[in-house]
Amino acid sequence: MRTLFTWLVCLLLGACAAPKFTIDDGRKVDETLLANIRAFGAGEQSLRPAILRTASLKDADCDRQWELPFSLATSYGWSEVDRVAWVRGLQVDERLTVVAAAPNSPLNLGDKIIAVLGQKDADSERLLATLAEARDAGKPFFVSVANGGNKRVTPFEVCRGYTRLAPPNTPEVQDYHWLLSLHSLQLTQADLNEDEALWAVLWTQGLSEEGGVRMKTYHYGTQIAGTLFNLATLATGLKGAAMAAEAAVVAAKSAAKAAVTEVLKQQLIEQGRSLAMSKVREGVTDAAQKLSRQQVMSAMQAAAANRSSLSGVARIGATVFDRADQWAFERAAKLGANPLAGFTLHQKMIERSLTSNAFALDVERLSALSKLAETKGMEPEVLAILRGIKAEELLFEIGAMPLASAPSSFSFDHPSDPGSGRFARGLIDAMLDIPAESGVRK
Secondary structure (H helix, E strand, C coil), X not given: CHHHHXXXXXXXXXCCCCCCCCCCCCCCCCHHHHHHHHHHHHHHHHHHHHHHHXXXXXXXXXXXXXXXXXXXXXXXXXXXXXXXXXXXXXXXXXXEEEEEECCCCCCXXXXXXXXXXXXXXXXXXXXXXXXXXXXXXXXXXEEEECXXXXXXECCEXXXXXXXXXXXXXXXXXXXXXXXEEEECHHHHHHCCCHHHHHHHHHHHHHHXXXXXXXXHHHCCCCXXXXXXXXXXXXXXXXXXXXXXXXXXXXXXXXXXXXXXXXXXXXXXXXXXXXXXXHHHHHCCCHHHHHXXXXXXXXXXXXXXXXXXXXXXXXXXXHCCHHHHHHHHHHHHXXXXXXXXXXXXXXXXXXHCCCCCCCCCCCHHHHHHXXXXXXXXXXXXXXXXXXXXXXXXXXXXXXXXXXXXXXXXXXXXXXXXXXXXXCCCCCHHHHHCCCCHHHCCCC
């Protein structure tokens, strides 16, 4: 009778078997983290349909990898307060939660995956590992969701180069690798339209294809896949990846090997912001138009500084950023998108003084892309997007400015090993060697 009584109490209270997941109890959370979580979700919701869109390209000239029609996040492993922020920002708890879905995805926004291939696991990292294996097998498989039922998931092939966003705890992180590019959350501040989101994905794939050989040559003893890397390709919000990103930021700031100092970089950014505010105050006059030109030049110097400050594998990738631009331009048209989306995305970045990313073009990249557009008879459209400012004129004027940033031209002459530190070759490269359960403690 005592056993029966205990069972009845448990049944009534619903607390004996059912796991407890974080809810939003109204407590105070880190507002910056909360905003970044929401930006992360908005970015994923722009990029996931674009990733699916590139599957129809069927480009014979690129290496391939498998993708899923949805993206995930989980608060598993985060602190109690931060888990509340994840719930408040994206309705994400400890379970694998869908934060973005492409059209016709079998899973919808907010769905919680509780089993993969019939295997349940309260440990979201282990469940993600099972999901990664199922994805990379390239065959349809089933997942179970919390609201009941099984869903058939079919992976699809795209050109190599996962397009992913920085974890919300380190929104400034950017890293470029032939397997995956991690874009700073600045990308989400550009209010991407469909073609601009597609451009970002195509550009990332183009970087992998055009820079893969160079980046592989730079990496000694290549290991193609690691545990944490695999999990991060499915859920950037994974705590292990977030911890690795934090450690990578610390390592990068202490390396002191960047071609451009943080002081100069910040000076350029602040100069651009100051000029932008002056333009708003003065209105559209002849003087303001000249000021806007100064703003553009300053912002593009900061973009060059950002490119020059990359290190490790990403710096080698930066030698072919212009080729990735061309790749995206040519393939956007094949997919029926506006091939000038790279220009509109660049202009949005410049006007918002968002230059710590790969899509605010420096003057050399803008000039090369403008020439490509000219060969297609699109010069008038390009000039309209750039507010009448010609790239070749900027190239001349920036070269004569005393605050010109470090050269954005690179050479590739047997780069030396940057050091033995875990993050010497970048966050993504390090994640190839970091087991998910070990975090970054080694």
